[in-house]
Amino acid sequence: MAVFNVDGVFHALENFCASGGSIGEGELHGHIVTCPLDGETYDVRTGISPISDAIFVKHFDARLDGSGNVLVRLEPTEDEDERP
Numbered sequence: 001m002a003v004f005n006v007d008g009v010f011h012a013l014e015n016f017c018a019s020g021g022s023i024g025e026g027e028l029h030g031h032i033v034t035c036p037l038d039g040e041t042y043d044v045r046t047g048i049s050p051i052s053d054a055i056f057v058k059h060f061d062a063r064l065d066g067s068g069n070v071l072v073r074l075e076p077t078e079d080e081d082e083r084p
């Protein structure tokens with residue numbers, strides 16, 4: 001799981017890119033994270049590449065609770081079989 005904080009809003013993605021890169025170790029610019037291995041990019045709000053809807057990783061709902069803990073729902077937000 002890779003968790004991102006974008007201006008206080010938390011997002012979580014599967015931390016496993018197509019060729020095994022760790023998305024959580026990538027650079028984040030705005031809502032776009034770049035995989036450190038081969039440079040694929042993903043929108044942390046959806047898990048979908050801004051280049052192509054056919055490239056994606058699982059996205060999970062995440063939020064901060066009142067105690068400062070990040071809570072992540074372990075069910076992906078969308079079935080990947082239903083992606084465009």
Ligand code: FES
Pocket residue numbers: 017018019020021022035036037038039040
């Ligand atoms: S493993 Fe992420 S772009 Fe190749």
